[in-house]
Amino acid sequence: MSADLAAFPDRETVADKLAALGESDRAYLSLLMENAQQDENLLEGLDLHLNRAAASRLLNSLKLERLGEWLGQAAPARLQMRLTEIARSSQHAAHAAFRTGLVRAGGLERAYPKA
Secondary structure, eight states, rough: HHHHHTTTTTTHHHHHHHHHHOOOHHHEEEEEEHHHHGGGHHHHHHHHHHHHHHHHHSSSSSHHHHHHHHHHSSSHHHHHHHEEEETOOOSSSSHHHHHHHHHHHHHHHSSSOOO
16 A cells, blocks of 8 residues: 555656746645655656756756755755765756756755764
8 A cells, every 4th residue: 555655646747846846846845755755756756857858959957956956955864865866867967957956055965964
């Protein structure tokens, strides 16, 4: 039963929410991040969203930077390393813009402070 619940928001739904990123989408994604069982769905949706952005004819890098900033600030510490891995998984400008916002937010530094 719990496996069915964890698979509920498919990666396409999450990618669509990340693309829109309105207030209701942010609330939805924040609730998703509260449940550790949903981490894979969130990360797969983010990967799909970045791949869609990379394949599109027009790249909105400012929107991807804002997404990186928001996720860097909103995501719990357990997700920060995985978000960084996804941001560094490609040299494409879409991933670079997302990585810029993620670094600017400083989520990884908050999750793993220097000793």
